[in-house]
Amino acid sequence: MTPLPRWRVESREQPLRWGWLSAPLATVILAAGLIAWSGAPVVQAYGLMVQGAWGSTFAISETLTRATPLILTGLAAAVAFRARLFNIGAEGQLYLGAMAAVAVGGQQAGAAEFTGSVAWLTFWMVLAGASAGAAWLLGPAWLKTRLGVDEVVTTLLMNFIALLLVSMMLDGPMKDPMAMGWPQSVALWPELEFSRLIERSRVHSGLLGALFLALLLWIVDRYTTLGLGLRAVGANADAAAFAGLPVRRLTLITALMSGALAGLAGVGEVAGRTSYLTLDMSPGYGYSGIVIAMLAGLHPLGVVASALFVASVLVGADSMSRALGVPTYLADVMVSLALLCMLVTQMFTRYRLRLVRPAARSPA
Numbered sequence: 548m549t550p551l552p553r554w555r556v557e558s559r560e561q562p563l564r565w566g567w568l569s570a571p572l573a574t575v576i577l578a579a580g581l582i583a584w585s586g587a588p589v590v591q592a593y594g595l596m597v598q599g600a601w602g603s604t605f606a607i608s609e610t611l612t613r614a615t616p617l618i619l620t621g622l623a624a625a626v627a628f629r630a631r632l633f634n635i636g637a638e639g640q641l642y643l644g645a646m647a648a649v650a651v652g653g654q655q656a657g658a659a660e661f662t663g664s665v666a667w668l669t670f671w672m673v674l675a676g677a678s679a680g681a682a683w684l685l686g687p688a689w690l691k692t693r694l695g696v697d698e699v700v701t702t703l704l705m706n707f708i709a710l711l712l713v714s715m716m717l718d719g720p721m722k723d724p725m726a727m728g729w730p731q732s733v734a735l736w737p738e739l740e741f742s743r744l745i746e747r748s749r750v751h752s753g754l755l756g757a758l759f760l761a762l763l764l765w766i767v768d769r770y771t772t773l774g775l776g777l778r779a780v781g782a783n784a785d786a787a788a789f790a791g792l793p794v795r796r797l798t799l800i801t802a803l804m805s806g807a808l809a810g811l812a813g814v815g816e817v818a819g820r821t822s823y824l825t826l827d828m829s830p831g832y833g834y835s836g837i838v839i840a841m842l843a844g845l846h847p848l849g850v851v852a853s854a855l856f857v858a859s860v861l862v863g864a865d866s867m868s869r870a871l872g873v874p875t876y877l878a879d880v881m882v883s884l885a886l887l888c889m890l891v892t893q894m895f896t897r898y899r900l901r902l903v904r905p906a907a908r909s910p911a
Contacts, residue, residue, distance in 0.1 A: 552904040562896045570892040574885045581880060587871040599866020600859040606866075608748035612820065614858035615750075616641070616829070618757040619812035620836025621843065621850040622764060627805035629768070629845045630781045632688060632798055636702030637809040638833025639709030640683045642824075644676035644810025645817045646713055646732075649721065649824050651675045653733040665738045672739060673814055680810020681803045683709065688802030692795040706833070714826055723823065732824040741819040751819030757851075760808065764847040777801060809833060838886050844893075857882055 579589045600610045620637045627634035652672040687701035716722075717730040741751040768774035779787040780797050788794045816828055839857055843849030864878030 552902050555901050555903045556898050557901050559897060559899055570885070570888040573888040573892075574881065577884050577888070578877070578881045581877060582873060585873050585877070587867075587873045592867050592871055592873060595867040595870050596860070596863035598863075600863035604745065605748065606862065608745045608750040610855070610858045610862045611744075611750040611754055612748075613862055614854045615754045615757050615819070616812040616816055616832045617835055617839055617854035617857055618754075618761060618851055619808050619815065620832050621839030621854050622757075622761060622836075622847060623805045623808035623812070624836045624840035625843060625845045625847060625850050626764060626777075626808065627684075627801055628781075628840055630777045630798065630801040631784065632691070632801050632805065633699045634684060634687075634702050634802075634805050634809075635699055635837065636684060636687070636705050636709075636833070637805075637812075637836050638829060638831065639702075639706035640680035640806050640809035641813040641816070641829055641833050642709050642713050643679040643683045644813030645824050645828060646716060646721070646813075647675040647679035647810070648672045648814040648817050649732045649735065652735045652739040652818070653721070653823075654736055669739055669818075672735075672818065673811070676810045676814035676817075677807040678810070680808070680813065681806035684802045684806030684809075685799065688799055692798050710826065713824070717824065717826065721824070730826060734823040735818060737822075739818060740822055741815070749820055751815070753815035753819040756811070757815070760811075761847045761851050764804075768847060773797075773800070809836070812836075835882075838882060841886055842889050856885070 582589050582592045600606055623637045624634060652668060687698045690696035690701060691698045717732055721732040723731050723733045741753050744750045744752060776792050776797050779792055780794055784794050812832060817824055821828060835857060839850055839853040842853040860878045860881050864875055867873050868875045
């Protein structure tokens with residue numbers, strides 16, 4: 548009996564140079580099939596999506612506003628994942644950063660007027676938000692380095708703890724007495740809110756800060772010994788420890804950087820968009836940051852492009868839905884398809900499938 552052929556996964560001698568282009572192409576084709584399945588014209592739907600995201604000043608401002616927290620949470624995930632610290636808790640760190648910002652810069656009940664240096668108080672507000680996010684991730688990182696506890700589980704569960712803590716504060720010490728019973732915090736002083744980059748829009752100066760941090764992280768990763776150490780730990784922690792690198796210290800530094808970035812995303816949402824804290828402030832920015840980091844290949848500058856892409860899809864899908872009646876959750880499906888296509892593309896750019904036909908056995 549002749550043995551059946553089987554598939555074997557083999558490494559390529561040289562990765563495919565242009566293989567990554569197939570990921571967005573496959574995403575567009577698969578999403579077009581879903582749009583056609585819903586009964587809408589594909590070309591018109593894509594045109595409305597692009598127009599809804601970039602077709603006017605208002606559309607551009609909304610896309611950039613949505614992209615700002617996505618850049619920061621994407622950077623938080625990219626920094627952590629690159630050092631093999633799988634931070635799934637950016638959502639909780641975002642809320643803790645926002646709560647700390649309100650605690651420092653919020654209008655307290657009974658206060659007559661804002662006093663003090665605006666720049667100095669803004670600095671402390673931003674520092675408090677970054678510190679709160681960093682501290683929230685420092686615990687799981689310490690448990691990983693000292694006790695070997697899986698950080699995926701601890702960071703994920705701490706998201707729920709953070710939300711319960713925020714809910715307790717909004718119903719207690721931080722509750723706005725003028726909110727008619729609605730669970731929201733007191734507002735920030737108007738002087739502490741971030742300036743607008745486009746007049747009569749919601750896009751704020753936090754976007755410039757996010758872009759600066761992306762550039763700074765790329766420089767650190769590419770040209771500093773800290774970046775080399777973090778990449779070495781991510782490549783092989785045992786080999787890095789054998790070479791004399793302080794793996795535990797580098798892991799804790801990674802946790803501080805990642806948590807601080809997620810906390811800054813919360814500061815930006817409070818100081819740049821809402822001016823107060825609520826439990827529905829984030830529609831899942833922390834979890835979306837993981838998708839953005841993976842789409843970018845964990846590259847800090849690629850995170851910016853990925854965040855703009857995801858924001859464009861989310862904002863443009865609203866316009867497409869209103870005009871054609873296409874379900875709005877199609878945007879989430881498109882983002883998920885983009886991630887799946889990117890992962891499959893990365894696999895086939897490095898590996899290939901080969902059909903192996905076993906030699907026929909000679910008769911006994």
